[in-house]
Amino acid sequence: MDFDKLSTVMRELALLAGDKIMEIYAADDFDVRAKSDESPVTAADEAADAIISAGLRAAFPDVPLVTEEQSASHGQTVSTFLIVDPLDGTKEFIKRRGEFTVNIAYVADGVPVRGVVYAPAKGRLFYTLADGQSVEETGPFAKDNIGETEEIAVSHPDNNALLVVASKSHRDQATDDYINQYSVKAMKSAGSSLKFCLVATGEADFYPRLGRTMEWDTAAGHAVLNGAGGQVVRFDNHTPLTYGKPIFENPFFIALAPGVVLEKA
Template sequence: MSAPTHTTTSEPFDFARAASLLTDAAARAGAAIMAHYTGGTEIEIKADSSPITNADRDSQAIILEALKVLAPEIPVVSEELASDLTASLGPRFFLIDPLDGTKEFIKKRTDFTINIALVEHGRPCFGLVYAPARSLLALTVADGEAVEATLPPDEAGADLSKLAQTRLRARVADPDGLTAVVSLSHFDPETEAFLSKLNIAERSSAGSAVKFLELARGRADVYPRFGPTMEWDTAAGHAVLEAAGGFAVAADGTKLRYGKTEAGLRNPGFVAWGRKAGASHH
């Protein structure tokens, strides 16, 4: 199905309906994940040596069902369904990670998320990131507009219109000292070298897409990531960050694009930033 370019207000993807349906699904998927979080879960090791749990599978089933209702014609790529990542996806597809930060989940930390994104012509335009252990929901409710809300996991679902929503705005960095957020499990010498060239006053570490949310919420300024990531790890957080006024670029300064089937949907190294203050972002 050919999709129009993402520039007109007559964009047929219905952000409001997507936000509503997927908030409900996220609350239910979050409840399924938290049942395993408190009650214990079986852990298997996948072929790529990463862990998968029943929480991943239960969350995925709920999200896939919601996407079928929302837009049955749009293909879905999920971390746990990913078989052939080199097949053509067309101009428009969903990317989901039903449990981003499985390692953090297994260690009983709170920085794991459900990530749901819509990509159009290489750009993540809709994104939902939900951290059920923190009751933190962040999502795009319109093109270029993102909000956060407190959403406790609930197997009965949730009504977005009844949640108190706060608009997300990335901040312009203070040149006298930036706050960096870095990966908890994947810190490397390249990241250290990158940060050493900036005036970093403070740094924190987190797992999963929570790092994008720190930027989108105006609590941090830069998130460098040079280690391996897949598109479903970043698309939803990237969409929320862009809608909040921030941006992400590949390590070489080009746009971070999605649908890279020639690379098996792997991302290059990238740097995510808050709001630009007219300064160069390199």
């Protein structure tokens, strides 16, 4: 894989998709439909997917592509592939809360090694450089010219005063019960893959997810977190979360800065 090209292409496609998403977001109304699993989908999901998929297939025709909005791609058995969630946080989009993201990642041998997470309504753009280091770029974002970037790194957590981030739309009692085992200094909620990025920037120490997710929900944020010195582990046994699983479904997991002492599941 040409990582210089990959970084450039993923960043540009995320920005193009973000522009289309915001165009639809600004409309007075937009259609919301239910997919077969009852999750919502909008024209923004589909338009962003079309932009990203076409761009990735043109740039990397020999690399398998998995994307949330194309169910035919979910039956593949692969360990090295591109994976896309064109609009993560559709519920946040529908409720116009702004915490939705564009997610593109490259998984190599089951590990998300490069990725981009773009939150267009929040003006936040995170991605891995060609060497794997994660950065946050500050806007305004130009497609053909990278702006100011800052390397990001996870926190040095204090286990007596942890900073925790949890899901805004999927918080439940089991999550709260687990978090209550820790000494928590501050707790925040966030939507979509932004939670991974908050751990990657040191704005949070860890993020537990005790609920169903798919690999396209997590791969880009996982790659950004990896590039900032963090990690994602399975909730049940604290081993690394891997990718290319059957139907691309994740077990429960914890995203964290090294140094957080994890409690047993």
